Amino acid sequence: MKARIALAAAAVAAAVVGGGIMLSGPASAVETTLCDQYASTKVQGGEYIVQNNRWGTGAAQCIDVSDDGFTITQQDGVNSGGAPTAYPSLVWGCHYNNCTNNFSPIKASSTEFIGLGSKASLKYVSGGVWNASYDIWFDPTARKDGQNTGAELMVWANHSGGASPVGSKVGTVTTAGGTWDVWYGNTGWNVISYVRTSAASSVDFKVTDFYNDAVQRGYAQSSWYLTSIQAGFEPWSGGKGLGISGFAVTKGTSGSTPVVTTAAPTVPAATPTATTTTPPTTTAPSTGTGTGSATCTATYKVSQSWGSGFIGEVTVKNTGATTSKNWKVSWTWPASQKVVSSWNATSAQSGTKATATSLNYNGAVASNGTTQFGMQVDGASTTPKLSCSAA
Structure with missing residues (x-):
């Protein structure tokens, strides 16, 4: 949801995934170049949207679009700190009322949410400052337009040049086939980032692999609605050549049980100024x-x-x-x-x-x-x- 707004803190992008039945139909042949700031095009018959989404710089950026992905062919912007220059990405769901086919926001406690995920292959470049990340958005209402205010769940498959998430590191988890550092911050909404401790050239996992953990930490609620799954790159500089292919949102019949939360936790309104991770302390049973x-x-x-x-x-x-x-x-x-x-x-x-x-x-x-x-x-x-x- 980063287009059309300016954030003071470093921006982010989250991830999800799971094996199962493809939600998309047969791919249609799409080959085009997007260079306008917020240019977008629908692929695979409208099942997904590809967006240039250059929101953090006035410098040029272009992406070459294919059926199931894109490659950054020009990225002239340079941000030395704070927010990245852009988030070129694929979208399933709604991004500022630009929605994929027949999409309705999905409640995190619903059976439809179980097994919902995504997969993609990622191409990297040496040098530059960037991340390869999913951005999964949640809102307290079934929102299709505007800025979500619930949680921004990010999954970082890789990063380069010192790029780091919003907030502070609050823990480490093992899930979705890897080990992930957990970061938390608040930029007007909760930002929970899962940063893989070793780079992955492909991702395939369920949203609940990460969302359940965010709920248990008190950063998200099961009463909120998933409004989009987005996957792409956040370049601060040197993003030319980054690419993603094989993107698909998947739906399976097995997996994690729905997140169920009562007496939903109230999270601190802002990131604590001195956040530390307390080593797990266990009482004798x-x-x-x-x-x-x-x-x-x-x-x-x-x-x-x-x-x-x-x-x-x-x-x-x-x-x-x-x-x-x-x-x-x-x-x-x-x-x-x-x-x-x-x-x-x-x-x-x-x-x-x-x-x-x-x-x-x-x-x-x-x-x-x-x-x-x-x-x-x-x-x-x-x-x-x-x-x-x-x-």
Whole structure:
């Protein structure tokens, strides 16, 4: 969504993917050159849009378009810092009311969202400052025009010359066949960037591989709508020769379960000025008993912290012989910590005493099975002792 607006911070672009059934029909023969600032053309019968999207410079940029990709043939702009010069890219969905065939925004909690992904092959050049990235956009409403205000989920398959995402590094995850550094910032909306620690010349993964992680960290919500999947390059300089081919959005029948969030987390309004990643701290499992043979343990870790708060994640394990009906985790904060919001559990707090109880969709945990919930907390990062009971 970067066209037609100017951002003060470094811009971004996110990614997704998954194997499965192609959403596009037979490719049509398309060969054209786009040089106008916001020039675009539809390919594969309107299933995708290719856009020049030169939004951060007045210098010339041209791309040669094919059925399923493009190559940057001219890129004269040079930005020494801050935002990139452009985001030439392929689009599935809507970009400022320029929409692909029959597209409607997709709610992140819907079954249609499961397995939705994309794949592409990428061609790189030596030198220059650029990234190769997907940009996946989410809005609290089913928006087709204007700037999205929910989350910008970026996946960086490669980068060169010191290009870095918005905000600060907050963690590392292993997903979608690789290891990714996680960055978070806020430019009026949440920007969550997944930067591959080793370059990839192709991508093929599901949106939920990354979006589920963003929800668990408190940066996104399952009530939001996916409005577009975009893939391309952000050049600060030296982008001539970068290319993408084989782009396709895919839909599968298997994969991650839908993201389900209740009591959606409230994220800090701006990027913390001193964000640090707290090494995972885990409490010793504490066991409780309920009625019948249901028992459980709860283990805790801090996944992220900043000056005035932190994100806590809890894994509940059924250690009993039968499937549980529900569970409850209790603990006492050592000081003035306060649960601001939680997901995948109903939380309550009185003074320093806090509880989290299962919801109707995650109370039933099979013997030796696990489920997770998370919370955003105001106050100094800490590791409370947990007590778990199940029925």
